[in-house]
Amino acid sequence: MKILHKAMAAALGLLLSLSCHALTAEQAFAMAAAEDNDARAAAINAAALEPDEGGRLAAYLQALADDAVRTAGGKAYVIQGERTIDPATGTAATLPADAEEIVNNNYLRGVIESAQAALALTSPDVQARRAAAKKLAEEPDAARLPLIDKVLAGEPDAQVKAMLERAKAASLLGSENTAERLQAVQQLAQIHTPETQLLLNQRLADESDPAVQKAIRSALSSIAESLAWGERLGAIFSGLSLGSVLLLAALGLAITYGLMGVINMAHGELIMIGAYATYLVQVLFQRWLPDSAFGWYLVVAVPVAFTVAALVGAVLERGVIRFLYGRPLETLLATFGISLVLQQAVRSLFGAQNVGVENPAWMSGGVSLLPNLTLPFNRIAIIVFAFAVLGAVAFMIARTRLGLFVRGVTQNRAMASCVGVNTARTDTYAFALGSGIAGLAGCALSQIGNVGPDLGQNYIVDSFLVVVLGGVGQLAGTVYAALGLGVLSKLLEGWAGAVLAKIAVLLFIVVFIQKRPQGIFALKGRSAEA
Known part of the structure; x- marks a missing residue:
């Protein structure tokens, strides 16, 4: 009807x-x-x-x-x-x-x-004309054909013209003329979008002409292949995005766990502290600074999140962990208790509900590469940020005096102490550095999700898996493990679903560690076992 x-x-x-x-x-x-x-x-x-x-x-x-x-x-x-x-x-x-x-x-x-x-369509605003053309393309109507032809004759914007051509072809799909329907199918076959796929599928169900049916099936096959590539590239990008988040979350843990062998179960709460520090900076900008300055709040939040998390990590190391070196079980239990204390402290200060952290204007939106593939700016920014942090950490470890002390203590603590390295101070600096990086991870995570007291619990297990898989104390291994697990997880999710993908990744890690206990990269040094 x-x-x-x-x-x-x-x-x-x-x-x-x-x-x-x-x-x-x-x-x-x-x-x-x-x-x-x-x-x-x-x-x-x-x-x-x-x-x-x-x-x-x-x-x-x-x-x-x-x-x-x-x-x-x-x-x-x-x-x-x-x-x-x-x-x-x-x-x-x-x-x-x-x-x-x-x-x-x-x-x-x-x-x-x-x-x-x-x-x-007659508006002088090109954005309004684009929105109007998109609306007409989504709801084709043969009664609009005279208007579409009239506008096409004088439209200067290529995007509006392309959308109107699509609207015209979609409207002609219902024509009684077989030649017009064939021409419409041929035009729509060049537009590889989910909307075109749906439109052609609907027409195929009502089409009676064999030639038009064949053309529609051929067009659907071509569109499906193109969209499949968009889905694959989207899965890879999502995997890289997840991998960059895991890299930020695990990078600090790779330093503390690799240097001191401390199983820090409060690492997730250090991530949470960085996220809440970002939230507080946002509130400060919203209440005390003009609206034009709001886009810069994230630039200020990055060093604030690092500093606050690093200070908490330094207090944690000097107040508790330094007395538990060499006793991993006690360290695990103590840091687990500290994580509960930190969670409750945040609930008391900010409440149990999640708080919202807004993206600056320059991180909103995305870039469209394919009709079904749009890369969000906030995800791109996090990937760039993760590798920038990685580069800074690598430079610090390889080119600075603190990095030399960290590498020396990691490879042979007793020998480093014999040559004058203050190992206790190095431990504090290294733990504070790892905690600060966790704070940076929290700052990044605040841009892609809600911030709440349980934020860190979502990443602590994955962080340990990344560190163990990559090789304890190995930055290169952490990078390979984080990105590899991220891409593998997203590819498996598209094939088997999120739950089965998580199980498959865990089984893969268990089997890999059984075959190669030292991880992807083994720790090298005079005291390292061959």
Whole structure:
């Protein structure tokens, strides 16, 4: 029945478009408010084909959409608060006592929205024209073909023209002419989008001509292959994004666990502290600085998150962990208790509910590479940030005095102490550095999800898996393990689902560690075992 209504509306719209110049504005508005739905839809389509002088039609369509139109004696009236307006003249009018409300069904609301989009095609704003063209392409209607041809003749924007070409081809899919349908399928076959795929699938179910059916199947095959590549690339990007998050979360743990052999179960809470430090900086910018400065809050939050988490880590090492070296079980239990204390402290200060951290304007949106592949700017920024942090840590370990002490203590603590290295101070500095990196991870995670007391618990297990798989104390191994696990997880999720993918990754790590206990990269040194 709905298809029949559309066909009747399209036919009436085309007939009226040929003689629309004979309709006065008052007649067009009255027909748009007629009781007969087909006549009303046809009048709306016909009126949308003509220039909208003074914006009267746009205002009338909006009134129809808002259910603010009344009709009496074949004439339409628009209600504006306490006033009644004659839409044909724009002047005040008296509402008859027997006026009835116009009630739109879903089909007519779609007709109104399409007509509003058609009127927007003449807007001087290119973004408005693009949005209007997209709307028409999503809801093709043969009654719009004269308007689309008219706009295409003078449209300078390539994106609008491409969208209108798609709308035209989609509208011709329902043509009674087989040649036109074949031409429409050939044009749509070049547009590899999920919307086009859905449109062609719908047409295939109603198509009776064998030649057109064959063309549609060929087009669907080509579109499916293109979309499959977009899905594969999207999975790889998602894996790299997840891997960069795991890298940030595990990088600090690789330093502390690799240097001192401390099983720090409070590492996740250090990530949480960095996220809450970012939240506080955001609140500070929102309350005390002008709106124009808000985009810079993340630049300030990065060193703040590092410093706060590093200070907490230094206090943790000097107050508890330094007394437990060489006793991994006691260290595990102590840090687990500390993690519970830190979680409860955050709940007491900020509440148990999650807090929202907004993305700066320059991190909102994304870049579209394929019709079904958009790379969010916040994810791209986190990937770049993760490798920037990795580069800074690698430089510090390889080129600075502190890095030399850390490497010396890692390879042979007793010998480093004999040559004058203050191993206790090195332990504190290294633990503070690892904690600060965890704070940076929390700062990054605040940009892609909610911040709450349980934030760190989602990453502590994965962080240990990354460190163990990559090789204890090996930055290169941490990078390979984090990125590898991230990409592998996302690829498996697309094939087997999130739960089975998680199980498969865990089984892979167990088997790998059984075959190679030292991880991807073994620790090298005079005291290291071959």
